[in-house]
Amino acid sequence: MNTADDSRAREIARRVLARQAGREPIAEEAGALEREFREGTRRRAIHGAELEEIGEVEYRQVRLEKVILVGLRTGGAAAAERSIEELEALAHTAGSEVLGSFLQTRDKPDPATYLGKGKAKELAEVVREQGADTVIVDGELNPSQRRGLEDAVGVKVVDRTTVILDIFAQHAKSREGKAQVELAQLEYLLPRLRGWGESMSRQAGGRVAAGAGIGSRGPGETKIELDRRRIRIRMARLRRQIAQMAPARHQQRASRRRGNIPSVAIAGYTNAGKSTLMNVLTDGDLLVEDALFATLDPTVRRTTTADGRVYTLTDTVGFVSNLPTELVEAFRSTLEEIAESDVIVHVVDASDPDPVNQVRAVNEVLSGIDGAAQIPTILVLNKVDVADPGTLAAVRVSLPAALEVSARTGAGIEALQEEIAACLPRPQIMVDVMLPFSEGALLSEVHEDGEILEQEWSEDGVRLVARVGEGLAARLGEANIAS
Structure with a gap:
């Protein structure tokens, strides 16, 4: 362990001991420790831009240090520039140093090198001049395009999807989240x-290394074939692990449902301020970081409305535009939480240059979730305190029903809480019962899960007029002592 790592470890240990001794606030330490952990996963700089003769699996694990961004301007220039800016933010989140960007105007991607032969040569010159070791393409490359572009520029080429998956791998904390991202x-x-260098195509029979000699050699496996076999074995194991972990999540969700506790899912574009908003609504301590995909694993917290009704809030992973199909499995737990919710709070970053495009991108993802279209949705414009007045005025015209809030300053939070309370489902069964004093636990459950309309105390017990769920109504009927 080097000096910097040793100092970081000592500082984390000091904070944990101080927290246990009650000398530092737990809520602040939770976020600080999480930030320390994430700093430990940041990419470390390496020297040299030459591709090594290593296994494909190791080679494809993204080691982003010094990168050049590449994009195509197939439509409007503004859209291409916004997309490349988002890719730069993704690269920084993954731990890269962005040396520059490279935009090419084309009607459609070149099938061989994505950019075209001439521009690929020009990019190779830029890579050599800047000393970059990786090129990130703002799009999804097919295998032949990636091979062609790598051959042209002489360094590793990855696409937008690879970078997002790499960020997911850094930020996943739960066992299920890690397994889903790896899969x-x-x-x-x-x-x-693909092979890189002659080492990827060398073949040898299984007994050659043992010196079996002439007549014992077979074709063996190429290194790339060995990689493929190992990947398939690992994928099968991950699928089994995920299948074994899924029932626990379903059981937790079913437990909340049995208690008739309404649920609210906070969804939206990445870095729109969802975790900050959830902290404000629940007095929570979730990690808040100005980075894309700071939240990956869904987090559930309990809170109450102004009239005392209990509900849960779920913070979910942020979405991005052009979400690749390979990421769907990594989003699985988040998508299920959204599909099972009673209300969706769709958070939009009002300070973004194009908030409406964010709304469009998130709606595309939500439209692919079965039943999400029927769930009441509250559109929330967050960060209005730092939004451009002109942009905000245009958004008000495009999204007239949106609530305007600032999770940082607290502006508009009370109106949002009232809107959430109005959208939550109310218990349907009306009861009028007299409970004995011995049924204090049942009375507490009515306060927590039901909606009390009247409550009168007498010598015999407590008279309640309330709306409750079906199961609770049956138990109240059994405990009723009224004549």
């Missing part, structure tokens, strides 16, 4: 395997 990475990698 998505391998599914994306498998059809894109």
Whole structure:
């Protein structure tokens, strides 16, 4: 361990001990420790831009240090520039140093090198001059395009999807989240395997190394074939692990449902301020970081409305435009939480240059979730305190029903809480019962899960007029002592 790592480890240990001794606030330490952990996963700089003769699996694990961004301007210039800016933010989040960007105007991507032969040579010159070791393409490359572009520029080429998956791999914390992201990475990698250098095509029979000699040699496996076999074995194991973990998540969700606790899912574009908003609504301590995909694993917190009704809030992973199909499995737990919710709070970054495009991108993802279209949705414009007045005025015209809030300053939060309360489902069964004092637990459950309309105390017990769920109504009927 080097000096910097040793100092970081000592600082983390000091904070944990201080927290246990009650000398530092737990809420602040939770976020600080998470940031320390993520800093430890940042990419470390390496020297040299030459491709090494290593296994394809190791080679394709993204080691982003010094990168050049590449994009195509097939339509409007503004859209292409916004997309490349988002890719730069993704690269920084993955731990890269962005040396520059390269935009090419074409009607459609070149089938051989994505950019075209001439521009690929020009890019190779830029890569050599800047000392870059990786090129990131703002799009999804097919295997032949990636091979062609790599051959032209002489350094590793990855696409937007690979970078997003790499960020997911850094930020996943739960066992299920890590397994889902690794599976998505391998599914994306498998059809894109290629050899690099002669070491990827050397063949040898299984007994050659043992000196079996003439007549014992067979074709053996190429290194790339060995990679493929290992990947398929690992994918099968991951699928089994994920299948074994899924029932626990379903059981947790079913438990909340049995208690008739309404659920609210916070969805939206990445870095729109969802975690900050959830902290404000629940007095929580979720990690807040100005980075894309700061939240990956869904987090559930309990809170109450102004009239005392309990509901859960779920913070979900942010979406991006042109979400690749390979990422769907990594989003699986988030998509299920959204599909099972009673209300969706769609958070939009009002400070973004094009908030309407964010709304469009998120709606495309939500439209692919079964049943999401029927769930009441509250559109929330966050970060209005730092939004451009002209942009905000245009958004008000395009999205007149949106609520305007600032999770940082607290502006508009009360109106949002009232809107959430109005959208939450109310218990349907009306009861009028007299509960004995011995049924204090049942009374507490009515306060927590029901909606009390009247409550009168007497010598015999407590008279309640309330709306409750079906199961609770049955138990109240059994405990009723009214004549």
